[in-house]
Amino acid sequence: MAGSASGALQDDLASRPGRDTLVSSLIRWGFIATSLVFLAALLLAPLVTVFATALSHGIRPYLDSFADPDTVAAIRLTLTTALIVVPTNTVFGLCAAWAIAKFEFHGKSFLITLIDLPLAISPVISGMVYVFVFGLHGWFGVWLQEHDISIIFALPGIVLATMLVTFPYVARELIPLMQQLGNDEEEAAITLGAGGWLTFFRVTLPKVRWGLVYGVILCNARAMGEFGAVSVVSGHINGLTLTMPLRVENLYHEYNFVGAFGVASLLTLLALLTLIVKTLVERTGYRRR
């Protein structure tokens, strides 16, 4: 999946004059109209609905819905989860990219395929596998119960499931980027006597910073928004193990639409913020590979 196609080239092509006949104009406006109608019905209408429903009883009930202690707990749980998952996967992404881009070894493409694997798996399966490992009937279930440790239906399970789902996000941005940028600067730094850490922080990190930002914001958006995988391991205990997306479901099924779309509106704002940062990163000339 390439990201947004590189801006300059696309602007150049889009503004290039074509044949100016009646048929050309008809085709042109037909294409534009079809695209706009399709996107308006599928993308824009649901987006506007989120805010329209959240504010359907006015601004006061909307703001009050965030005072609900269970909603507050859900927001806190989502932030905690993201705070653990995103840095961990970022460190992993940097490690994987360093090992894969800087060195030659056998089985490299196989390793890359394995790193991308979670993208191809249904989120439901990503949650379920942890039930088989840590659940009561899983590998460590009895042992965990004897030692009074809860993983499934508790924070550790939610963190693990989220980590699996967002596992490739940073790595898949950094690996191709580091491979393309090459090792010349790093080799020069090491040859001139810089240590490994110094080289990493002063040479590599500045080189890949936009790719890193890109990967981290996408990882964060998915971590905060994950539903399927977390749903399987959460146990749905209101106020304890409901993340924001699960709280949306919970309120929606209670027919509390202002509350459900209220939480949904926060998640939508997060998504919009993610897109804005992503677009700004692309403006710097960063392009997904």
Add this chain to the structure above:
Amino acid sequence: MATVRQASVLPGFGLTFGFTTFFLCTIVLIPLAALVLKTGGMQWHDFVHVVLSPRAIGSYRLSFGASFLAATINLVFGFIIAWTLVRYDFPGRRLIDALIDMPFALPTAVSGIALTTVFADNGWIGQYLEPFGIKVAYTWIGVTLALTLISMPFAVRSVQPALLEVQRDLEDAAETLGAGRFYVFRRIILPTVLPALLTGFTLAFARAVGEYGSVIFIAGNLPMKTEITPLLIVIRLEEYDYKGAAALGFVMLLISFVVLLTINLLQAWGRRRLVRVGR
């Protein structure tokens, strides 16, 4: 696997490679092995019984049918949108280009409840479809719609860079020499973007088959009718029927592998074609 083939002056191979494989095994491989072993512990007879039960087959039909339909819709509209963004200049083009990725960034539960509200009988769009007897929410049409939304960026983002590769000079030359519009499309544009179109189709299909969050709100979740396979897995888990859930998960995992392999082959084919036309 962990043998460095060529000596490098750069340090840190042991540390980074070690951590990468350790973390990969802990988070991804060992848990997936648990699923495979859980399935492997079943009698063949029981496995077949679960995997080929009428309810399971009903769910495959919906999951794969609706995903195939959604990917096909995106094949057509993804091309139209990508073409519009690459070839035409109009007010708001850059904004729309940025919005294409919305389904990636928007949590699936939010897409689910929002789509259901828009397409319910009394919703903004649903109320105009209802008089024609078209029910979207709580039917297979709704499932297809949700899958179309969440897999749309894959189709557009695959085709967009390929369209940039099409040589405008060739098109102009062909038109100058008297080729018709459709001929130019069929002989110049289509061959260049075909691998990207198919890759986009497969990626969209892969994403749609596993989707859960957005679908369960808009589907009626009736067994045999509007119940997708991931939901059936969740139901089996909630019944503590772990083996049943594992068997269904195993089937989906196998299909994911086949799709992943297809994507790799398609991308390799696309690269070879670009090399052949001298890019």
